[in-house]
Amino acid sequence: MMEWYWALSFLLGLVLLFMAIGTPIAFGFLGANIIGAWVFMGGEAGITQLLDNGFGALSKFSLVPIPLFLLMGELFFRTGLGMQMFNAIDRLMGRIPGRLSYVTVLGGTAFSTLSGSSMGSTALLGSLLVPEMEKRGYKKHMSIGPILGTGGLAIIIPPSALAVLLATLAKIDIGSLLIAGIVPGFILAGMYMFTVWLQTKVDPDAAPAYDVDYVPFKEKMRLLFVNIIPMISIMVVLVTMMLTGLATPSESAAFGALGVIILALIYRRMNWTALKESVVGALKVTLMAYIIVFGSATFSQLLAFSGASSGLIHWATSFELAPLMTLLAMFGVLLLLGTFMEQISIMMLTVPFFFPLAATLGFDQVWFGIIVLLALEISFSTPPLGLLLFVMKGVSPNTSMSVIYKSAIPYIGCSLLLVAILIMFPQITQWLPELMK
Known part of the structure; x- marks a missing residue:
């Protein structure tokens, strides 16, 4: 039997080799798993057993929310309901300094909760707001920074397809992880709002004031109750159903997708093209997610069978480091990987x-899951290779990457501060899941 460290090096080396030659991460893991099963599990019989176990992992009911959450976000985006809500928030904000930056945070948070897609949210906000802010004389960091920050909120605030995938891979309760992200997500949005306020105080010229059309009180109420509350109510109902036990995460996801369809029909925004594009878009991402689950499940079994995972855990705990130091080391590894890898690969x-x-180490698994999601959220906009940085470059081609990097730093700082708060007060993530139970 091979020593655990040689087995670990062999398996990880195979994965890195496939990645180095340009193989998609999901297929790279499949290739490494097949070779590993041949070496560690007895050739052809081992491969057959590994594939059977992998298909068993795909039959879990816990995977159902992934396509439904993705469909919900696609429908919300392609039917124009997201733009309708965003425009209403814009008109309600009035003439406060840095108005469009606040609109970005508020509208982006609302859109992220309903879309569940960080890249989709960033692309929409960037293409919509960056040109408008430039026209109004906003400095780059006031337009780009909030968009990068709120784009990452889709990872934490439910419905989050990435959170469902993480819970599935980690074998923790999906509903608890989704619910646990609500309070940290809104705390982070509040930090972003404070960051915008602070930047406008330090440099008022960063976001010049300008005249906007007066909106009567009656019109404000109409915008609020017609264009905003119905959209937000989908997320509220979805979360309430999970909290009260009226529905499982899978059932709540189905109700969420149905709710967006009903709203699109009521507002006469549903058409065949939007429906077809939404279904196709959700299916494409779902297929890749299921291949990832298959590859990860079989990789985990290989690690256990070869003794690599148990050997690594025993080695890591033999140093007698304080649990906090081990946690920070794991968090640092996630951030380091995020500088050159995408989140699903990590x-x-x-x-x-x-x-x-x-x-x-005795960590609460749901709390640790939120810490991991926050690390992934930070890595989305961490220089030099954070995915959201390149999405922003795509929608704002005249902006240099150095400016985009600098714009992201204050919002990365907010996320790091939230991690510190959650480490000191873990009950922030625990009280809603406990209430649900």
Whole structure:
């Protein structure tokens, strides 16, 4: 039997080799798993057993929310309901300094909760607001920074397809992880609002005031109750159903998708093209997510069968480091990987090691899951290769990457501060899941 460190090096080396030659991460894991099963599980019989176990992982009911949440976000975006809500928030904000930056945070948070897609949210906000802010004389950091920050909120605030995927890979309760992200997500949005306020106080010229059309009180009420509350109510009802136990996460996701369809029909925004594009878009991402689950499940089994995971955990705990130091080390690894890898690849590499190690150290698994999601959210906009940075470059081609990097830093700082708060006060993430139980 191979020593655990040689087995670990062999399996990870295969994954990195496939990635280096340009193989998509999901297929890279599949290739590494097949070779690993041949070496560690007895050739052809081992491959057959591994594939059977992988298909078993795909039959879990817990995977159902992924396509439904994705469909919900696609419908919300492609029917124009998201733009309708955003325009209403814009008109309600009035003439406060930095108005469009606040609109970005408020509208972006609302859109992120309903879309569940960080890249989709960033692309929409960037294409819509960056040209408008430039026209109004806003400095770059006042337009780009809030968009990068709120784009990442889609990872934390439900419905989050990435959170469902993480919970599935880590074998923790999906509903608890989704619910646990609500309070930290809105705390982070509040920090972003404070950051905008502070920047306008330090440099009033960063967001010049300008005249806007007066909106009568009656019109404000109409905008609020017609264009905003119905959209937000979908998320509120969805979360309430999970909290009260009226529906499982899968059932809540189905109700959420149905709710967006009904709203689109009521507002006469549903058409065949929007429906077809939404279904196709959701199916494409769902297929990749299921391949990822298949690859990750079989990779985890290989690590266990070869003794690599148990050997690594035993080695990591033999140093007798304080649990906090081990937690910070894991968080640092996630941030480091985020500088050159995308989030799903990071999850597939680290979840099989980090969650068993966290359980050994006595960490609450849901709380640790939120810490991991925050690390992934930070890595989305961490220079030099954060995905949201390149999405922003795509919608704002005249902006240099150095300006985009600098704009992201204050919002990365907010996320790091939230991580520190959650480490000191873990009950912030725990009280809603406990209330649900």
